[in-house]
Amino acid sequence: MRKGPIIITAAVALxxxxxxxxxxxxxxxxxxxxxxxxxxFWLTFAAFLxxxxxxxxYKDNPxxxxxxxxxxxVSAAYWMSLGFWTTLVANLFPRISMTLSExxxxxxxxxxxxxxxxxxxxxxLLMRLSPKGGWLSRWALAFIVGTTAGLNLPRFLRSDFIExxxxxxxxxLVNWQGFGDFxxxxxxxxxxxxxxxxxxxxxxxxxxxxxxxxxxxKEHKGAFGAAxxxxxxxxxxxxxxxxxxxxxxxxxxxxxxxxxxLDDWLGIISG
Amino acid sequence: MTNIGVIIxxxxxxxxxLAIMIYSLRGKDIDRRIIFLFVxxxxxxxxxxxxxxxxxxxxxVKKVFDKIESLPPGSKVLISFDFDPAMKPEVFPMANxxxxxxxxxxxxxxxxxxxxxxxxxxxxxxxxxxxEEFPDAVYGEDYVTLGFKAGGVGVLNVIITDFRKMYPTDExxxxxxxxxxxxxxxxxxxxxLVLPIGGGQPGPKEWIxxxxxxxxxxxxxxxxxxxxxxxxxxxxxxxxxxxxxxKGAAExxxxxxxxxxxxxxxxxxxxxxxxxxxMAHIVIMAFIVIGNITYFxxxxxxxE
Amino acid sequence: MKKQIPILITATVGTVLVLxxxxxxxxxxxEDFSLFFDIIAVFAFFLGGGNLxxxxxxxxxxxxSDWVYSVVTLVGFTMMLASGLxxxxxxxxxxxxxxxxxxxxxxxxxxxIAPLSSTMYALLAFFVASASYRAFRAKNREATILLIAxxxxxxxxxPLGMMATGWVWESLSIFQIPNLAVWVMNVxxxxxxxxxxxxxxxGVVAMSLRLILGMDRTYLGGDND
Numbered sequence: 001m002r003k004g005p006i007i008i009t010a011a012v013a014l015x016x017x018x019x020x021x022x023x024x025x026x027x028x029x030x031x032x033x034x035x036x037x038x039x040x041f042w043l044t045f046a047a048f049l050x051x052x053x054x055x056x057x058y059k060d061n062p063x064x065x066x067x068x069x070x071x072x073x074v075s076a077a078y079w080m081s082l083g084f085w086t087t088l089v090a091n092l093f094p095r096i097s098m099t100l101s102e103x104x105x106x107x108x109x110x111x112x113x114x115x116x117x118x119x120x121x122x123x124x125l126l127m128r129l130s131p132k133g134g135w136l137s138r139w140a141l142a143f144i145v146g147t148t149a150g151l152n153l154p155r156f157l158r159s160d161f162i163e164x165x166x167x168x169x170x171x172x173l174v175n176w177q178g179f180g181d182f183x184x185x186x187x188x189x190x191x192x193x194x195x196x197x198x199x200x201x202x203x204x205x206x207x208x209x210x211x212x213x214x215x216x217x218k219e220h221k222g223a224f225g226a227a228x229x230x231x232x233x234x235x236x237x238x239x240x241x242x243x244x245x246x247x248x249x250x251x252x253x254x255x256x257x258x259x260x261x262l263d264d265w266l267g268i269i270s271g
Numbered sequence: 272m273t274n275i276g277v278i279i280x281x282x283x284x285x286x287x288x289l290a291i292m293i294y295s296l297r298g299k300d301i302d303r304r305i306i307f308l309f310v311x312x313x314x315x316x317x318x319x320x321x322x323x324x325x326x327x328x329x330x331x332v333k334k335v336f337d338k339i340e341s342l343p344p345g346s347k348v349l350i351s352f353d354f355d356p357a358m359k360p361e362v363f364p365m366a367n368x369x370x371x372x373x374x375x376x377x378x379x380x381x382x383x384x385x386x387x388x389x390x391x392x393x394x395x396x397x398x399x400x401x402x403e404e405f406p407d408a409v410y411g412e413d414y415v416t417l418g419f420k421a422g423g424v425g426v427l428n429v430i431i432t433d434f435r436k437m438y439p440t441d442e443x444x445x446x447x448x449x450x451x452x453x454x455x456x457x458x459x460x461x462x463x464l465v466l467p468i469g470g471g472q473p474g475p476k477e478w479i480x481x482x483x484x485x486x487x488x489x490x491x492x493x494x495x496x497x498x499x500x501x502x503x504x505x506x507x508x509x510x511x512x513x514x515x516x517x518k519g520a521a522e523x524x525x526x527x528x529x530x531x532x533x534x535x536x537x538x539x540x541x542x543x544x545x546x547x548x549x550m551a552h553i554v555i556m557a558f559i560v561i562g563n564i565t566y567f568x569x570x571x572x573x574x575e
Numbered sequence: 576m577k578k579q580i581p582i583l584i585t586a587t588v589g590t591v592l593v594l595x596x597x598x599x600x601x602x603x604x605x606e607d608f609s610l611f612f613d614i615i616a617v618f619a620f621f622l623g624g625g626n627l628x629x630x631x632x633x634x635x636x637x638x639x640s641d642w643v644y645s646v647v648t649l650v651g652f653t654m655m656l657a658s659g660l661x662x663x664x665x666x667x668x669x670x671x672x673x674x675x676x677x678x679x680x681x682x683x684x685x686x687x688i689a690p691l692s693s694t695m696y697a698l699l700a701f702f703v704a705s706a707s708y709r710a711f712r713a714k715n716r717e718a719t720i721l722l723i724a725x726x727x728x729x730x731x732x733x734p735l736g737m738m739a740t741g742w743v744w745e746s747l748s749i750f751q752i753p754n755l756a757v758w759v760m761n762v763x764x765x766x767x768x769x770x771x772x773x774x775x776x777x778g779v780v781a782m783s784l785r786l787i788l789g790m791d792r793t794y795l796g797g798d799n800d
Contacts, residue, residue, distance in 0.1 A: 042686040049687065053694035057307045057701055069644040071691040073631075073651030076624040078688060081659020081680060082387035083617035085673040086442075087421040092614050094439060105670040107446055109439060118611040122618030129625050135577050138795055140615060142581035143588055145794050147612040149783035150592025150605075151424050155480040156783075159509065160776025163484065164769050167508045195749050199762045206763055210770025231770070236717045238767025240724025241759055242500045245516060247703050247725075248732055249361060249470075249496030251314070251551040252517040253693055254700040255544045256360025258311075258318050260690070269319055306708055307701040314700075324734035329757050356689035357696040388692075391674045391684045398676055418672065421620065422613025429609045436606060437613075444670040485596075503760055504769040515760075518732045549733040551700070556729055558708035559722070566712045 005062070012048075012063070019044040019265075047265040050257055092119065168207045170200040206234040280316035284309065284550070288557045295565040306558065313550040322546030326525035334512030335491040336372070336526045338464060344377030346463040347456060351478065352382065352389035352396075353469030358495040362468050363392065364520040364541035365493035367400050368527055369466050374405045374413065375531055379452050381462070383417035383438075385426050385473050390419040390442070404537060411450045418442030423473035427481035430459045460486040470495025475502060479509050493519070521545045582789045589787035628652065655683055724759055731756020 024040030052067035093100040094108050095115040101108040125140035127133040174196040212224065213231030220228040263269040287309060291301055328336070339348070350369055354362050373380045382393050393416060401408055408414055417438050420426045429437040434456060435447050447453045455461065459482050467478035467490065475492035479502075483490035489511050494502055496516025506513060514523055520541035527534050588608055595605025631645035639645075657663065658679035665671050665678030674681045713719040730736040736752030743751045749758060785791040 042682065046686045046690040050690045050694045053691060053698065056698060058304065065641065065644050066647055067691055068695075069647040070651045070687065071695065072627065073648035074655040074683060074687050075692075076620075076627050077652045077655030077659060078680070078684060079387045079620045080617075080624045080656060081673060082390060082419055083421045083620040084660060085662075086387075086390075086419045087613055087617045090440060090444075091420070091437070091610065105668070106444060107439065114607065115611075115614075118614035119618075121611070122615050122621075125615060125618045125622055126625065128622060129629060138577070138581045139584060140618070141794060142584040144612065144615060144619075145786055146585035146588030147425065147592060147608055149585070149786040150589035151428055151481075151609070152779050153589075153593050153783035153787070154596045155485070156776045156779040159480045159484045159505075160772050161780065163509060164504060164773050164776070167504070168769065195758070199758070202762050203766045203769075206766025207769045207773070210767050211773060214770070214774050232717060233720055234763050235767045235770070236720040237724040237759060237763035238500065238771075240721040241728050241764040243721070244725045244728025244732065245496040245500050247552070247555055247700075247707075247729060248516050248518065248548065250696070250700040250703050251548055251555075252361045252496065252544060253357065253697040254310070254314055254551070255318060255517075255547045257690075257694050257697045258315050258547070259360075259540075259544075262315065262318055269321060301708070303705045306705045310701050310704045326734065327737055327753065329753070331757070331761075356692040359689070359693060388684075388688070390672075391681055394672070394674055394676060394681070395685075418674075420613060421616040422609070423616070425609040425612035425616065429606050429613075432602065432606060436610065442672045444672075500760065500764050501768055501772075503765045504772050506761075506765075516732070545734060549735050551704075552729045552733050553735065555704050555707050556726060558704055559711050559726075562708045562711060563713055563722075566714075 009062075016044050016048050019047065023265075043265060047261060050261060054257075168204055170203055172201055172204075173197060174200060205230070210234050276316070276320040277322060280312070280320070284313050284316075284554065287312075288554070288561070292561045292564065295561055296568060298569070309554055309558075310551060313554040314547045317547040317550040321543065322550070323543060324545050324549065326521050326542060326545065328522040328526050331506065331512050332514055332519050332522040333526065334507070335466075335514060336523060336530075338489065338491060338511055339369070339372050339376060339378070340530075342376070342378060342463055346378045347381065347452075347461065348373050348378045348464045348466065349381040349383065349459070349462050351465070351467040351469070352384040352393040353386045353467055353474045354392065354471070354495065355386060355388035356392070358470050359392065360540075360544065361495050361517045361520065362470065362493055363396075364517070364539070364544075365514050365523060366392075366396055366468050368520065368523045368541075369468070369493065370396055370400050371404065371534060371537070372527055372531075374401065374408055375533075378463075379412075380414045381417060381452065381456075382414065384419045385423050385477075386469065386471070387419050387421070389469075393418070411445070411452060413452075415450055415452045416442045424477050424481055427459075427473070427477060431482055431486050432458050432460075434458055458486075459488060462488055464488070465490050466493060468493035470498045474498070475510075476505075479505050483509055517541050517544050517548060578792065578795055581795055582792065586787055586789055589783070593787070624652070624656070651687075655680065658683060724763075727752060727756050727759050731759075 020040050022040075023043050024037045049067050049070070052063040055061055056064040089104045089106055092115060093104055094106050095110070095112040096119070098108045098111075121140040121143050124136045126137075128137040174193070209227045209231035211231070212227045213220075213235065215228075218224060259269070291305065291309075295301060342348070348369075350366060350373075352366060370380060370382075382397070384390050384393055397414075397416060401414060405413075418441065420437060426437055434453065438447060440446050441450060459465070465478060465482060465488050467475040469475055469492075475490070475494055475498075478492065479490050482488055490509065491512050491514075492502060492510055493514040494516070496518075499513065499515030499519070502510060502513055514520055518541075521539075521544070524539040524542050528539065591601055592605050592608055594601040628649065631648045633639075634645040635642045635649065659673060662669065662671065662673060662675075663679040664682070665673070665675040665680075674684070711722060711725075713722050730739070731752045731754075736756065740751045740753075748754050782791065786794075
């Protein structure tokens with residue numbers, strides 16, 4: 001084995017062992033020495049994992065790969081554990097078995113025999129892992145697809161179609177107060193006639209032209225083409241706003257991580 | 272000390288940006304790691320020196336605040352923690368601010384989640400906000416934690432007609448029938464306000480589609496910045512207001528401090544984050560400007 | 576048999592759930608189907624976990640490249656699963672919350688999942704900055720509009736916007752950058768997002784109908800499967 005990686009690994013390990021020792025000494029008063037050592041370890045380990053992921057910015061490396069693989073493993077198990085206790089134990093067992101309910105110390109509801117259907121479908125879903133019985137998982141998949149379609153159809157029709165069109169039908173003249181106010185008050189508040197009227201007009205026009213842009217069954221020429229062109233401008237503003245918000249969101253996460261490293265771990269934040 | 276630190280880092284950052292501009296104008300390529308370093312330094316220095324700004328609440332955030340203010344004490348407010356640690360810095364301050372506001376107003380709060388990761392974060396709020404700042408709040412009478420259920424929209428479709436069918440017990444295994452907060456609550460329709468916090472799927476959008484619209488329940492979502500623009504079409508009819516990203520959270524924290532001076536000393540992480548946030552925005556905008564200047568210069572040279 | 580039964584299941588479940596919105600007698604069945612869906616979702620978690628174990632176990636067994644990291648995945652998975660399923664470290668007894676304060680599951684969530692998950696997404700901040708420098712160019716009219724909108728939001732959603740334009744008179748307050756950012760979000764952004772939402776909403780409705788009516792069978796996969 002080459003010397004370079006061994007030296008780097010040893011240096012990193014030493015660095016974090018020192019951190020563990022220092023952090024174990026800084027536990028809150030009243031906690032036992034075992035708690036302090038455990039707290040020091042976990043804090044150091046969290047910092048190590050954070051830095052391991054950030055090291056990808058330089059280039060892909062074993063520390064990043066370690067952290068990435070650990071993440072995949074623990075996340076899957078976390079979801080499984082939560083699903084088991086909160087849904088299977090709490091919602092299924094009290095409806096199908098008194099023995100299981102007693103064993104898991106949950107209140108038995110009543111025998112509801114049709115609740116055997118989901119565990120049977122669930123087991124069929126797991127058949128996907130078997131090389132030969134994979135086709136049986138289609139039954140469970142069909143149930144999932146049917147439920148999703150059945151749940152979504154009326155809700156999307158109501159909230160994302162009918163309600164959206166209804167919300168777009170805005171008054172063009174909002175509390176008209178005369179031309180004087182219209183041409184002098186450019187306030188964003190409700191009293192600003194110009195902004196309110198132009199805004200409502202733009203919302204109606206923008207929605208209409210945006211939809212026209214997505215309508216590909218007619219060639220985008222003439223008045224239709226002009227509307228489509230305006231639609232794409234509106235969409236560009238939308239994408240620009242989304243970009244701005246995305247930047248904002250990603251930076252927030254970075255601030256969160258750096259606050260952890262600099263404050264919780266290193267404790268070097270002023271104020 | 273802080274001011275000197277800020278000034279030194281500003282000089283370093285803006286001097287560096289100027290150097291990068293000169294370097295790019297000479298037609299040389301900037302290594303991506305230099306850009307990474309600038310983002311890192313700009314955020315890290317403002318985190319270290321704790322740069323803070325005053326916040327001016329916007330109407331869309333104020334509407335959520337006013338709604339909670341206008342509800343009579345004892346109103347039933349559900350807060351859903353539909354997020355994971357990846358969204359935590361943005362939306363966790365919102366969750367804590369909502370909890371503080373509701374409890375100080377005397378509302379009854381119901382905490383739940385349709386994200387497995389939300390349950391641990393919900394418990395963090397209970398331990399660090401409710402138990403520490405509101406020691407008189409009684410579990411079951413002032414707040415209750417329902418916890419996580421798998422299935423996303425399937426969960427919402429059940430609680431809109433019957434909470435007990437989906438949640439026979441609370442998170443700790445206590446039957447809902449023996450919890451005073453559920454004496455008058457049969458379904459989500461009996462709630463006075465729902466505050467779904469998140470940014471993924473299922474999340475606030477699903478709360479509007481499956482609870483707000485069919486149940487006629489007011490919804491005021493707290494959103495991760497990435498999805499905030501997508502929820503605007505539901506405002507103001509289907510969502511009474513919304514908090515978008517860390518800025519929305521900071522505005523809410525600032526409103527809470529203005530109206531309730533007792534919260535002056537409680538942590539306001541979103542307000543603290545706005546300093547580094549601003550610095551990072553400046554650096555990114557500077558990079559866009561430098562990139563465009565270089566682009567137009569090279570295009571003009573090409574035309575010549 | 577391999578295709579007819581799944582199509583029948585999809586049609587029945589979908590129809591009942593649609594009917595449950597308009598037809599009260601179907602409501603109870605609709606709730607039950609939703610609950611079934613929630614329970615099957617847990618089996619989907621198990622399927623995901625099972626598949627993960629299978630893939631990484633094969634990798635370790637066959638000593639494929641980077642198999643050592645697969646050991647990390649398997650060890651992490653086993654530790655977390657054991658902590659969760661046996662409620663290790665939590666309050667005594669079996670009835671307490673699985674994420675109770677002090678439980679191993681909660682400790683590992685706070686110190687492993689939380690830093691890994693949030694740092695993974697925080698990396699994107701760096702790549703967004705790099706992309707802004709390299710690709711965000713005002714090459715034509717549309718790109719310029721996009722760029723201006725992004726600038727207004729980036730400035731307006733920080734205190735910087737108010738510092739720069741806070742002096743503008745109240746009657747012209749729309750030209751204060753934070754107000755302009757609010758206006759961009761409430762008007763053009765809302766209009767654009769709404770036009771997309773209406774299109775997507777109709778698409779979801781049409782797709783759901785096709786699935787319920789058995790016209791779309793792509794989810795069943797190929798015949799040989």
